[in-house]
Amino acid sequence: MNFVSLFTKKEHIVGLEISDAYMRMALLDTKKKKGLKKSEIVFLKEEPLTPGIIVDGIIQNKKIFSSVLKKFLNESPVKLKFGVISLPQNRIYSHIFTFPKTVEGRRLEETMKLTIDFQLPIKSTDVYLDWEKLESDEESRVLLAAIPRSIVDDYLETANSIKFGIIAIESHPISFSRVIDIPKNETVISIYEYESGTDISIIHNRIVEFSIYLPKKYLENNPIAEEIRKIKDFYESKGNKIDRIINLTETKISGRLGRDAKLQPESGKWSVSIGAALRGLLPKADDNLVSMMPLGTEEAYEYHKAIVFSSLLGDMAIGLSVFFSAAFIGAWFLILILQQNLIVPSSKSSGTLALPADTVSIENRAANFNSLIAATGQIVANSTRWSVVLEEIHTKLVPGIAINTASLDLPALSISGVAKNRNQLNLFKQSLESSSLFINVVLPLTNLNQKDNIPFSISFKLKDPNSIGYANAQ
Secondary structure, eight states: HHHHTTTOOOOOOEEEEEEESSEEEHHHHEEEETTTTEEEEEEEEEEOTTTTEEETTTOOOOOOOOHHHHHHTSSSSSSSOOEEEEEOOOGOOOEEEEETTOOOHHHHHHHHHHHHHOOOOGGGGGGEEEEEEEOOOOEEEEEEEEEEEHHHHHHHHHHHTOOOOOEEEEEHHHHTTTTBOOTTEEEEEEEEEEEEEEEEEEEEETEEEEEEEEHHHHHHHHHHHHHHHHHHHHHHHTTTOOOOEEEEGOOOBOOOGGGOOOOOOOOOHOOOOOOOHHTTTOOOOOOOOOOOOOSSSHHHHHHOOOHHHHHHHHHHHHHHHHHHHHHHHHHHHHHHHHHHHOOOOOOOOOOOOOOOOTTTHHHHHHHHHHHHHHHHHHHHOOOHHHHHHHHHHHHHHHTTEEEEEEEOOOOOOEEEEEEEHHHHHHHHHHHHHTHHHHHHEOOOOTTTOEEEEEEEEEEEEEGGGGGGTTTHHH
């Protein structure tokens, strides 16, 4: 039985812009009008952050941030369980690498692995990184982005604590490059100002060619206009051309969203959160964009859906237990009332008292009702508690593992999914073997040549089926 495939429905994925001073949220939806699909704004929200909660894009107070984030999300008109997070550029390393056009497919993957090992300015083991191939007719161009693991882990831990699933993490420039109104083949320098500094980016054909964050203290002695001139001169020295310089907060959003009444009069300031929300509308199987997380976007989405379903299943089990308990208590009181009505006080007659004609029928109905209540209690006592198994699997998960399906047909059980790499898959197997609930954990040796995004299937058995009430239910 495939539990994870049950109760599937459309889930809203919100776009969240996070900075030191505020959070902005954009919720979009796709609707058909005249046979065409169009993205429309459902909800926009901005919330200031007290100084010190986030500093330079890093969470400093997880407890306060989680409470603010939970309150922020709860104000949405729809239930939000998933989101794309956009973070400031100042802690993110990004670079575009160029290779000959002949470097494609598997050769490109191998080339990028060597490039990461030799040209990344930080240890690859200390960061979450990802890359995507950019469109180009003349050469193979690849965008690489990396961020320290500790920063991302804090966001993931905080979001998970309020049952909110982050499916992708990207930078502000990548988010707003999707929506700002720039004609094709035009190259612009964009300026995005924060209280703590300024982001300067070069964007061409909606691709972030260059981005740098300049702290406020640095700009006190180095005028922003001079820094922009240096960046422009450097870029144009390679035969490129800058068409204009724009301030992001004063720039319109392109297309249908730019004409939405909800954006007036400051459409530009919502470009980051709306850009992140637009990514959330993409089919998960087609989302090959950069995401600085332990899992790819599709794997992260399926992983969090499995967690949500596991929680739902546990809540259903508790709800059913409460229902049957309430029914049992109500039936017990009803039986007491019936028994009291059947008792004939002996003090009213010294002789033999004739029983009413329907007394036997009433007694039979009471006996049948007692049998029904007893059977109901037996069902509750013998119900198999699958939530115990799902919760144990959840506690044994390790980073980099996304579970897609769970087959819980006893005595054999199995789960399948995708592992980020072979090492994380082995760690997950060892974690399951350490469980006090499972035995005979088997991981078939398949896809040995595949090093990343490895599909897997693990089978195991329960050490004691009685622990979840299975043996009694047979």
